[in-house]
Amino acid sequence: xxxxxxxxxIGISIGDINGVGIEVTIKALSDxxxxxxxxxxxxxxxxxxxxxxxxxxxxxxxxxxIKSLNxxxxxxxxVINALxxxxxxxxxxxxxxxxxxxxxxxxxxxxxxxxxxxxALVTAPVNKNNINSEELHFVGHTEFIxxxxxxxxxxxxxxxxxxxxxxxxxxxxxxxxxxxxxxxxITQKANLLLASLEKDFGINKPKIAILGLNPHAGEDxxxxxxxxxxxKPAIRExxxxxxxxxxxxxxxxxxxMMHQTKFDGILAMYHDQGLIPFKSIAFSTGVNFTAGLPVxxxxxxxxxxxxxxxxxxxxxxxxxxxxxxxxxxxxxxxEKSE
Numbered sequence: 001x002x003x004x005x006x007x008x009x010i011g012i013s014i015g016d017i018n019g020v021g022i023e024v025t026i027k028a029l030s031d032x033x034x035x036x037x038x039x040x041x042x043x044x045x046x047x048x049x050x051x052x053x054x055x056x057x058x059x060x061x062x063x064x065x066i067k068s069l070n071x072x073x074x075x076x077x078x079v080i081n082a083l084x085x086x087x088x089x090x091x092x093x094x095x096x097x098x099x100x101x102x103x104x105x106x107x108x109x110x111x112x113x114x115x116x117x118x119x120a121l122v123t124a125p126v127n128k129n130n131i132n133s134e135e136l137h138f139v140g141h142t143e144f145i146x147x148x149x150x151x152x153x154x155x156x157x158x159x160x161x162x163x164x165x166x167x168x169x170x171x172x173x174x175x176x177x178x179x180x181x182x183x184x185x186i187t188q189k190a191n192l193l194l195a196s197l198e199k200d201f202g203i204n205k206p207k208i209a210i211l212g213l214n215p216h217a218g219e220d221x222x223x224x225x226x227x228x229x230x231x232k233p234a235i236r237e238x239x240x241x242x243x244x245x246x247x248x249x250x251x252x253x254x255x256x257m258m259h260q261t262k263f264d265g266i267l268a269m270y271h272d273q274g275l276i277p278f279k280s281i282a283f284s285t286g287v288n289f290t291a292g293l294p295v296x297x298x299x300x301x302x303x304x305x306x307x308x309x310x311x312x313x314x315x316x317x318x319x320x321x322x323x324x325x326x327x328x329x330x331x332x333x334x335e336k337s338e
Contacts, residue, residue, distance in 0.1 A: 007039050007074055008119035008330045010323060013109040014044030017089050018098045019304025020314035021124030022052040027316035028323055029077050030061045038327045041078045041118060043105040045086035049079055056312055069117050082108045091310025099130025110148045113295050120296035120326035125304045139171045142290050145297050155192040155291040158275060158301060159325060160282030164265040165274040166193040166291070177270045181213055181226060186234035190245060193265050196291035200329045206264040209254065210235055210247035213269045217250045284317040287325045296329050298322040
């Protein structure tokens with residue numbers, strides 16, 4: 001079913017109701033520009049949103065409660081309840097009930113995303129601990145959504161106006177990174193990054209940098225063999241396919257000398273290698289985008305932030321950027337299909 005009318009519907013799964021997700025969502029959606037290009041639909045519960053609206057004291061934020069997507073109202077913030085009863089909202093407190101709400105909101109939103117009832121999904125932060133159970137091993141939104149849509153692979157891509165950083169390996173222990181970094185995996189992730197830069201960001205003939213794994217990118221094998229045996233062969237293979245891929249670069253010198261400004265995208269070998277410089281440069285406006293999927297999903301680049309939940313201290317910049325990036329990619333896809 002596709003109930004799209006004149007504007008795309010951007011879904012927002014509300015995440016952990018005891019974290020900052022609802023706060024930053026309310027603040028981001030108080031920007032009147034949103035209604036010009038898309039219609040927001042929050043998956044969560046009206047009572048939780050009313051709770052935080054009262055705390056924040058934002059009188060200009062209003063929403064309409066709907067029971068199904070057939071009732072969607074454009075030029076309004078729409079809310080649909082993911083559970084019949086709303087768990088007690090206790091800002092800053094981890095609870096199993098909040099985890100159940102977060103999973104219910106995410107699952108409902110995913111069903112609508114897969115059926116194209118909504119055109120993109122923005123996921124507010126969750127707590128993996130209170131979502132995990134004997135039935136579900138939840139290591140992150142990226143992995144959950146990739147599995148839910150039946151995709152073989154995806155790419156965690158951190159995006160800001162200044163920077164796009166993809167990861168060869170994601171949510172795995174550091175001790176397992178070296179064995180997971182293979183030539184095949186690097187070429188696969190590089191191809192996902194190149195394809196996303198073209199399809200999702202409209203960049204013709206994108207140019208990407210690939211970082212090394214070891215200090216000083218291995219220093220010709222002195223500090224590790226991965227660059228010589230795995231990373232450089234992967235780069236040569238990509239270059240043989242006439243792709244604009246360069247490296248491997250030592251991560252510290254690469255970012256220290258601002259080389260990221262010379263490339264359309266960067267491929268890091270592991271989570272912190274890519275996310276530490278990214279968040280240092282663009283924390284308040286950074287977005288986590290899952291590239292390589294048949295659906296569009298973005299997220300703010302921060303967590304639940306229990307320590308400031310309910311205190312009206314959370315910065316909505318990253319959530320606003322995530323919402324607008326999702327809408328921009330929807331528009332980019334529409335232009336490609338015309």
